Amino acid sequence: MAKESYRHINHLMPPKGWLNDPNGTCFFKGTYHIFFQYSPDWKERGWGHYTSKDLLNWKYEGMPIHPDTKRDLSGAYSGCCFTDDGKMEIFYTGNVKKPGDFDYINEGREHNVIYIESNDGVNFSQKKVLMENKDYPSDMSCHVRDPKVYKKNGKYYMLLGARTKDSKAALLSYVSDDKMHWELNKKYIPLSDMGYMLECPDYFEIDNKYVLSLCPQGPKNQEFRLQNMYHSGYFLFDEDVFSLADEKIDETVMMDNLKEWDYGFDFYAPQVFKTEDGRHIIVGWAGVPDAPYHNEKARNEGFENSLTLLRNIKTVGDKLYTYPIKEYEKLREESVDCKKEGGLVDSYSFDCEITFEDNTKNAKVSLNDDLILSFEDGVFCAKFNNESGAGRSARKMKLNELKHLRLFMDKSILEVYVNLGENVMTMRYYPESKDGINVKVSDALNTKIWKVRKSICAN
Ligand code: FRU
Structure with a gap:
C-alpha cells in the first residue's frame, strides 16, 4: 500500500492554506453555515465559508469576507452570526495593526466591531463599524475582540473577550435595543484568576441551564487539566447571568470551576449552534494558537489545520457531554x-x-x-x-x-x-x-x- 495523504476527509478543511477558529456557525433558511478564520496564503485572515443541508455533506463556498477595508485590513477576525430576526447578521472583529505597541496601549492596534448582513447567506452588505477602541472602557488595552451576540427578553446582548491595560483577562457585556447602538451592560467583568486575555466567548441556553464558554490565555498548566498553551472551557449557571448582579459571575467564573471542552493537544475557540431539530452542536478549531508543535507534514501537502467533528452537547448533572453527531455513523x-x-x-x-x-x-x-x-x-x-x-x-x-x-x-x-x-x-x-x-x-x-x-x- 502506498503511504496515504495526511489530508483529512471527514473534518472540514479548506482547499489549501491555514484555518483557525470556526465563526458564525448557524442554521439559516434551511441551510447550515460554518464560516472559519481562513488564510489561503498563511498571511492576513478573512472568513472562509461552508454550507450544508444535512450536517454531513458540505460545500466549500469560498471566502465571502476579506480584510479589504481600512477598518479590518490586518484581518477580518472572529465573530458570530445572529439569525433570530430573519436575516443573517454577522458581527466580527476588524483588526488593524498600527505602528507601536500592539499589546498594552490603544495606539498599536484597532479592534473594531464590524457588522454585515445578508438575506440569503450568499450575498453580503457593505461593512459598517459599530464600535471601536474609544467605545471600550478606558482601562482596556487594544485587545477587545470576538463578539458574540444574542437576544434575551427583547434586548440584544454582545459579549467580547478582552485584556485590560494591566494585563488581566476581562469579559465585556454590552446591551442594545437595535443591534446598532451598544452600551456597556454593566461594569466589565474582571476575571481575576483567568490570565491576561480572554478570547472567543460564547453563550447559550440548554436544558434550563446557561452556558458561558471562554478561552482564557495565561492560567498556569496543571498535571491533569489546562495542559495546553491556551485553554477552552465552560461554566454552567442556573440563571441568565448577564441580567444578574456582577458578583454572581465573579463567584463562578474562576479557573478552578472551568470545565474543559477537550483534554487533547489540539482544541480551541469552539462555537455552538442549534440544529433545525433542536440539538446543540459544538465545533472547535483542532489547534491552539502559538502551540509548540510542528505541522510540516501537513504544510508540505499545502494545508494546515481543520475543524473538529461536529459534536452533540448533552447535559449530564453539572457536566456537558460532547459526542459526534449521529450523522457520522453513515x-x-x-x-x-x-x-x-x-x-x-x-x-x-x-x-x-x-x-x-x-x-x-x-x-x-x-x-x-x-x-x-x-x-x-x-x-x-x-x-x-x-x-x-x-x-x-x-x-x-x-x-x-x-x-x-x-x-x-x-x-x-x-x-x-x-x-x-x-x-x-x-x-x-x-x-x-x-x-x-x-x-x-x-x-x-x-x-x-x-x-x-x-x-x-x-x-
Ligand atoms: C483565536 C483568535 C481570535 C481572533 C482570531 C484571529 O484563535 O486569536 O481571538 O479573533 O483568532 O484569527
Whole structure:
C-alpha cells in the first residue's frame, strides 16, 4: 500500500492554506453555515465559508469576507452570526495593526466591531463599524475582540473577550435595543484568576441551564487539566447571568470551576449552534494558537489545520457531554475483521468503538505503537512514543471509570471520546506506516472498527 495523504476527509478543511477558529456557525433558511478564520496564503485572515443541508455533506463556498477595508485590513477576525430576526447578521472583529505597541496601549492596534448582513447567506452588505477602541472602557488595552451576540427578553446582548491595560483577562457585556447602538451592560467583568486575555466567548441556553464558554490565555498548566498553551472551557449557571448582579459571575467564573471542552493537544475557540431539530452542536478549531508543535507534514501537502467533528452537547448533572453527531455513523463502510483485541485497518481513516467490562481497572489501546491510550489508577492518558505526534508528548486526565471508547481517526487527526462524550481528547497524529493502522486493544469486552473512505466535502 502506498503511504496515504495526511489530508483529512471527514473534518472540514479548506482547499489549501491555514484555518483557525470556526465563526458564525448557524442554521439559516434551511441551510447550515460554518464560516472559519481562513488564510489561503498563511498571511492576513478573512472568513472562509461552508454550507450544508444535512450536517454531513458540505460545500466549500469560498471566502465571502476579506480584510479589504481600512477598518479590518490586518484581518477580518472572529465573530458570530445572529439569525433570530430573519436575516443573517454577522458581527466580527476588524483588526488593524498600527505602528507601536500592539499589546498594552490603544495606539498599536484597532479592534473594531464590524457588522454585515445578508438575506440569503450568499450575498453580503457593505461593512459598517459599530464600535471601536474609544467605545471600550478606558482601562482596556487594544485587545477587545470576538463578539458574540444574542437576544434575551427583547434586548440584544454582545459579549467580547478582552485584556485590560494591566494585563488581566476581562469579559465585556454590552446591551442594545437595535443591534446598532451598544452600551456597556454593566461594569466589565474582571476575571481575576483567568490570565491576561480572554478570547472567543460564547453563550447559550440548554436544558434550563446557561452556558458561558471562554478561552482564557495565561492560567498556569496543571498535571491533569489546562495542559495546553491556551485553554477552552465552560461554566454552567442556573440563571441568565448577564441580567444578574456582577458578583454572581465573579463567584463562578474562576479557573478552578472551568470545565474543559477537550483534554487533547489540539482544541480551541469552539462555537455552538442549534440544529433545525433542536440539538446543540459544538465545533472547535483542532489547534491552539502559538502551540509548540510542528505541522510540516501537513504544510508540505499545502494545508494546515481543520475543524473538529461536529459534536452533540448533552447535559449530564453539572457536566456537558460532547459526542459526534449521529450523522457520522453513515460514513461507516465495511467493518474490519476484528476480535476483541483489535485489528489492522489498511488505511488512516476509521471509526472504532471499544467496550470495556464493568469495573475495568486497567486498559490499553495502541495505534501502531506510535500512540498509546491507557487507563490506570484513575488516570486516562494519551502518549506519543515517536515523531508521529510531531512534537506532542502526553495528555492526561482523571477518570473514575472506563466503560467505552470511540476513536475517530481521519488521516492525521484522532478524536478520542471517553464514555460516550464524558471527556474528549483531540490530537493531530501523523502515522508513518505504509500498512495502515494496527489497533491493539487489551482488556476490552468488544472492539468494532469500520473503514471510512468517503469525503464529507468536495472542495
Ligand atoms: C483565536 C483568535 C481570535 C481572533 C482570531 C484571529 O484563535 O486569536 O481571538 O479573533 O483568532 O484569527
